Amino acid sequence: MSNIKVELTKSPKPKPVDESKLTFGDVFTDHMLIVDYDEGQGWHDARIVPYGPLSLDPAAMCLHYGQEVFEGMKAYRADDGRVLLFRPQENFKRLNLSNDRLCIPPVDEEFMLECLEKFVSIDADWIPKAPDTSLYLRPFIIAVDPHLGVRAANHYLFMVIASPVGPYYPEGLDPVKIYVETKYVRAVKGGTGFTKTAGNYSSSLKAQYEAKEKNYTQVLWLDGVERKYIEEVGTMNVFFKIDGEIITPSLDGSILGGITRKSAIELMRGWGMKVTERRLSIDELAKAYDDGKLEEAFGTGTAAVISPIGHLNWGDTKIMNINNGEIGPVSQRLYDELTGIQWGKVEDKYGWTVTV
Ligand code: COI
Numbered sequence: 001m002s003n004i005k006v007e008l009t010k011s012p013k014p015k016p017v018d019e020s021k022l023t024f025g026d027v028f029t030d031h032m033l034i035v036d037y038d039e040g041q042g043w044h045d046a047r048i049v050p051y052g053p054l055s056l057d058p059a060a061m062c063l064h065y066g067q068e069v070f071e072g073m074k075a076y077r078a079d080d081g082r083v084l085l086f087r088p089q090e091n092f093k094r095l096n097l098s099n100d101r102l103c104i105p106p107v108d109e110e111f112m113l114e115c116l117e118k119f120v121s122i123d124a125d126w127i128p129k130a131p132d133t134s135l136y137l138r139p140f141i142i143a144v145d146p147h148l149g150v151r152a153a154n155h156y157l158f159m160v161i162a163s164p165v166g167p168y169y170p171e172g173l174d175p176v177k178i179y180v181e182t183k184y185v186r187a188v189k190g191g192t193g194f195t196k197t198a199g200n201y202s203s204s205l206k207a208q209y210e211a212k213e214k215n216y217t218q219v220l221w222l223d224g225v226e227r228k229y230i231e232e233v234g235t236m237n238v239f240f241k242i243d244g245e246i247i248t249p250s251l252d253g254s255i256l257g258g259i260t261r262k263s264a265i266e267l268m269r270g271w272g273m274k275v276t277e278r279r280l281s282i283d284e285l286a287k288a289y290d291d292g293k294l295e296e297a298f299g300t301g302t303a304a305v306i307s308p309i310g311h312l313n314w315g316d317t318k319i320m321n322i323n324n325g326e327i328g329p330v331s332q333r334l335y336d337e338l339t340g341i342q343w344g345k346v347e348d349k350y351g352w353t354v355t356v
Helices: 086-103 108-123 197-203 205-213 259-270 280-290 329-342
Strands: 031-038 042-050 068-070 073-077 083-086 136-145 155-165 177-178 218-219 237-244 245-248 275-277 293-300 305-314 317-321 353-355
Touching: 042 197, 068 086, 083 108, 083 329, 086 108, 086 136, 086 259, 108 136, 108 155, 197 329, 205 218, 237 259, 237 280, 245 259, 259 275, 259 293, 259 305, 259 329, 280 293, 280 305, 280 317, 293 329, 305 329
Parallel strands: 177 218, 177 305, 245 275
Antiparallel strands: 031 042, 031 155, 068 136, 073 083, 073 136, 083 353, 136 155, 237 245, 237 293, 293 305, 305 317
């Protein structure tokens, strides 16, 4: 084990009493992980310290130009007491993809995973045990140089915080209502859509707010040029079952490459289903709906897990009620298999889980 300093809290916080009422991202554990980066020294001084506020210079570059990246992953408590992570290597691989696009120095993926595992083992008592709960882990990197010129920073913090969570959407496994966004765009090819960086999310807020006003859970983004091709929901990738075939937008640079997306594709192909990654226009989807061929729709994400889509509104004129607003068989099977693997209840044939 490499040198990771540990300072345990002297005042542990009370843990959530009723785990069945856990929401998403409101409660934080006793500790946090910090690793510094300084030009010339690289990443150094990994330490686990009591959770608390950061002291940042008001000129810290992340506060002005958004040089920030993050990840989302979960730790699960199996019935036999084991603590499991799901494909964590994929998160660190993706973190480095985001780093590269945001001009942040790469991390040593193996070392950061080792730090994260140590952090999870220290706060393992915070992993909830109630059904459909887990410990959400949020690794992130911020640029901290006090400087107002626009350039890449020379000093960064890599951190991980953790939050015991329940379902991301209050609907849980009940299908969500999605508004097809035609006024705003999320990303364009050549931009940062494929990365996990704060700006992708802050720029989505206005559309999300306007959709909420109309009683929709989230928006479905279309491509930023033609406003025609389906991209993603922002908190999840999307899949449609059309005439027996599963179709999901291909990753062409403006869509986040979800780890749950990748796992869902591998599972469905393993079940012998036809899964196609390609461009899918909203007109094609609407036509499939009119022809009675749109059988199911769902989203995938670490936070969202598998989230059935029961209702799509395109332009306030085209309303698609999918599978009578109920969860479909593919979504249910995927949810059962994926969460079964994640919670250690189903055999992990793919070797996806890592025991901490
Ligand atoms: C995740 O699924 O982990 C995400 O990062 C999506 C969202 C909570 C921002």
